Amino acid sequence: MTFWTDPINFIAVWLRGLLTGWGLGVDLANILLALLGIIILIVFAMVLDIILVWIERKVVARFQNRLGPNRIGPFGIFQPFADIVKLVIKEDITPDGADKVVYNIAPVLAATAVIVLWAILPLASTIYGVDLNVALLYLVAAGALGTLSIVMAGWASNNKYALLGAFRMVATMISFEIPMVVVLLIPTIITGTMSVKGITEFQGGGGVWIFILSPLAAVIFIISAIAELGRAPFDLNEAESEIVAGFHIEYTGMKFGWFYASELLHSFTFGGFIAILFFGGYNFFGLEKYPLLGVLIFLAKALFFYWVIMWVKYSMPRIRIDHMLAFCWKFLTPLSFVLLIVTALLNKLLATSNFYLLGMFLANAGIAWATIEILRAYARRQRNPENATQPPPPYREVPEGGDPTPALNLSKGSNPLLGAEIPLPPKCGGSQ
Amino acid sequence: MTPDQIIFILTAALIISSALMVVTTRNLIHAALWLVAALFGVAILYAVLNAGFFVVVQVVVYIGAIAILFIFAVMLTRREMRDRGPQLRKNWWLAALLGMLAFSGLAFLLINQADINRSAAVIPAGLDTLGALGAALVSPDLYLLPFEVASILLLAALIGAVYLAATRK
Numbered sequence: 371m372t373f374w375t376d377p378i379n380f381i382a383v384w385l386r387g388l389l390t391g392w393g394l395g396v397d398l399a400n401i402l403l404a405l406l407g408i409i410i411l412i413v414f415a416m417v418l419d420i421i422l423v424w425i426e427r428k429v430v431a432r433f434q435n436r437l438g439p440n441r442i443g444p445f446g447i448f449q450p451f452a453d454i455v456k457l458v459i460k461e462d463i464t465p466d467g468a469d470k471v472v473y474n475i476a477p478v479l480a481a482t483a484v485i486v487l488w489a490i491l492p493l494a495s496t497i498y499g500v501d502l503n504v505a506l507l508y509l510v511a512a513g514a515l516g517t518l519s520i521v522m523a524g525w526a527s528n529n530k531y532a533l534l535g536a537f538r539m540v541a542t543m544i545s546f547e548i549p550m551v552v553v554l555l556i557p558t559i560i561t562g563t564m565s566v567k568g569i570t571e572f573q574g575g576g577g578v579w580i581f582i583l584s585p586l587a588a589v590i591f592i593i594s595a596i597a598e599l600g601r602a603p604f605d606l607n608e609a610e611s612e613i614v615a616g617f618h619i620e621y622t623g624m625k626f627g628w629f630y631a632s633e634l635l636h637s638f639t640f641g642g643f644i645a646i647l648f649f650g651g652y653n654f655f656g657l658e659k660y661p662l663l664g665v666l667i668f669l670a671k672a673l674f675f676y677w678v679i680m681w682v683k684y685s686m687p688r689i690r691i692d693h694m695l696a697f698c699w700k701f702l703t704p705l706s707f708v709l710l711i712v713t714a715l716l717n718k719l720l721a722t723s724n725f726y727l728l729g730m731f732l733a734n735a736g737i738a739w740a741t742i743e744i745l746r747a748y749a750r751r752q753r754n755p756e757n758a759t760q761p762p763p764p765y766r767e768v769p770e771g772g773d774p775t776p777a778l779n780l781s782k783g784s785n786p787l788l789g790a791e792i793p794l795p796p797k798c799g800g801s802q
Numbered sequence: 803m804t805p806d807q808i809i810f811i812l813t814a815a816l817i818i819s820s821a822l823m824v825v826t827t828r829n830l831i832h833a834a835l836w837l838v839a840a841l842f843g844v845a846i847l848y849a850v851l852n853a854g855f856f857v858v859v860q861v862v863v864y865i866g867a868i869a870i871l872f873i874f875a876v877m878l879t880r881r882e883m884r885d886r887g888p889q890l891r892k893n894w895w896l897a898a899l900l901g902m903l904a905f906s907g908l909a910f911l912l913i914n915q916a917d918i919n920r921s922a923a924v925i926p927a928g929l930d931t932l933g934a935l936g937a938a939l940v941s942p943d944l945y946l947l948p949f950e951v952a953s954i955l956l957l958a959a960l961i962g963a964v965y966l967a968a969t970r971k
Contacts (some may be wrong), residue, residue, distance in 0.1 A: 436908025472835065503932045507858040518838065521873055525831060533877065540874050544867075564932065 376661040378497050382407075411499060415488050415635060417790040420767050422634045422676075423450040429677065433684040461625035465528055468620070471527035477621065479519035484632045487512050487639045489511075492567045494664030495574075505566040510547065513598055516636070517543045518598075519603045523629070524617040535616025539600060539607035546597035546604075552706040556587040556713050557581075557647050560563050560730075561686035570646055576651035581648040583730040584713060586738055588648040595640045596679055597635070598696070603686040606693060634680065641675035642690055649675075675756065709737055717751060753785065809850055828884055834872045838865050852925050854931055872886035 382403055389399040424439065424447055431438025439446030464470060489499035490508055502508055517540060524536020541683055557580050561572040567709045573579050581588045597604040608616030609652050649671055652664035689697070712733050720726045820840035824833050841864040848856040891897075912918060927929065938944045 469831075472831075503855060503930070504854050506859050506861060507855070511858045511861035511866065514862055514870070517870055518865065522835070525873070525877060537874070537877070540870060544870075547866075703940065 373455040376496055378661070396482070397644050405529050407499070411488055412485055412746050414630075415485060417579055418638070419631050420450045420454070420633045423453065423631070424640055424728055425673075425676075426634055426680065429680050430684050432770040433681075457624050462625065463620070463622045465620045467528040468758050469526040469778075472522050473620075474625070477625045479515060479522065481632045481635075483516035483519060483555055484636045484639060486515070486634075487643075491639070492570055492646065492651060494661035495658055496661045497665060500566060501565055503563070503565050504608055506558060506564045509554070512550050513543070513547065521583060523621070527617070527620040529620050531613040531615075531621050532617050534579045534613050535607045535609075535619070538609075539617060541691070541695065541707075541801075542597055542600065542604060542606065545695055546702075548592045549698065549702040550594035550598060552703075552710050553587045553590045554647075555710055556584050559640070559710075559714050560584065562624075562783065566643075566646055566651075568646060570651035570653065573650040574658055575756035578727060579648060579650045580584040583727065584648075584709070585731070586709055586734045587713075588644070590646065590702060590709070591676070592644055592675075593702065596682060596692075597643065599637055599640060599679070601633075601637065601679060602683040602798045603689045605683075605688060606694065638672060638676045638677050641677075641679060642672035644678075684749035705737070705741060709734070712737060790795055806850060810847070813846045813850070814856060816845075822955050826889070828886075828889075830884075834869060834871075837868045837872070841865055841869065854930075855935060867917060877945045 385406075386396075386399050386403060389402060390396060393541045404566075427449070428438040428445070439449035442448040442452055463472060471531075487509065490502055490505040501731045516563065517604055524532045524534075524539070527533075533627075554598070557569050560580055561569045561581055563569060563572075569580070586594040600607045606612075619631060645668065649666075650669040652658050656669045657667060658664040713730070716729055716733055720729045723729070817840050820836045820843065823836040824840060827833050827836065841860065844864075845857045845860040848854075848860060940946055940947045
């Protein structure tokens, strides 16, 4: 182990030797080193977050044929620092009637729910926070904390738009958690472990990416991850054109900044999880032997999938909430269950066969083909006017014999509000 | 005191005080949020006991599903989040008496356990506790029957919920 291939562990071993040399107990030295590691990891994630703001703004600008920030520093790279200064010195407003404690805890919890995910991200074969054997469930649990923060923000703001945003977020999260959890079981079945590090190691050293074994699972995971992040086309929780800004409508200054920063970091982290679970994580043709290169490979893959999430966000219109829930419950959930059953069966049947890889891939292709055929047949049936099912009933039942609601009469005298003669303001400037 | 004991005492204080706040606060949403804190304290206790699987399941199921549904249901159904009625029933002393009796009975039983002072067994490094739990849940001479009975109970509840919620044709 030298400094240039594995700097983090090199420094850790050196520091541990230094601390115990000073007469500290081994346990105490380990605790101090663990604390130092936590602080470094969080600082790394937050500094990365600052750069992500710049990346996000640059990428969305290119999607919309603009230039993006380009004034401060080369390519506008110092723009986020100016943004931070602005956010910090803005007035901090707590709305009237807000639940102060809950209102102030919510942004902290939103950021916490993201940062705790970094504990299980293996950045390289020797650089990781902790190798949990229940890491995939931990991922789901952190998502639960994120939901809680949004519900708290929406409720404590004392604002109906914020509350609507929180309701929509809960509906989305509860629905899309199901296909996500089911799809997380597929890498678990294939690799035989729930540890994120174990899943990465399975795909390295001659192993294949799980994306090749189960491409459908990767696609379903990306879709449900985007829904869990609450980004377009699933950004109903902050739909600007309907409920202004949703759950964070009342937040100003750095409190809003925390929601914004945690959303970006959450997207990047999920990009990292897509890379780890389905695209080999830090593995890249044997280069992962050098942990420093492993970190760079992992960050590059995570950035690529972060870009994919942005690509979807800036190309797709927002989906209506009933369409979104129907898409989840009637399409994604059954599909992921079928995929799970087929994967579990084939994984046992083909375990010793030479055709494991081919069989898994063909099974996925077959399920995808059958899904498309079923959808096509359904669409054809719907388009045929003879077989079309009844359209859904209108929101208000219209009784036989017409609509009982009288037509709106705007003539004078018919409406107590409209009928009154509104006194015109006295003419002014008549004697000009 | 060992570090484990200090963590246990702090966690127990967190759980008990949050649980007290759940039943004494008049704001229903605050009660639900204090419940989340109490459930989180239980998750910390599992972590102290090296039961990693139970920690995440506690957070996923109790905080992620049950507490969120509580909050959701309260926010959807109540206009006024503040409970104005009396907080004690007429026969509160009976409940208090029964609670004290149950507590003292359990404490008596616990103190008379032979191995009350035994510390938790050290789990050897590399032991696959999660795999052992999974195998125990599906092996016929361990917990297969209770596991399947619980599954059927939950399935019945699911079907019942769908039946109740479905619109009649």
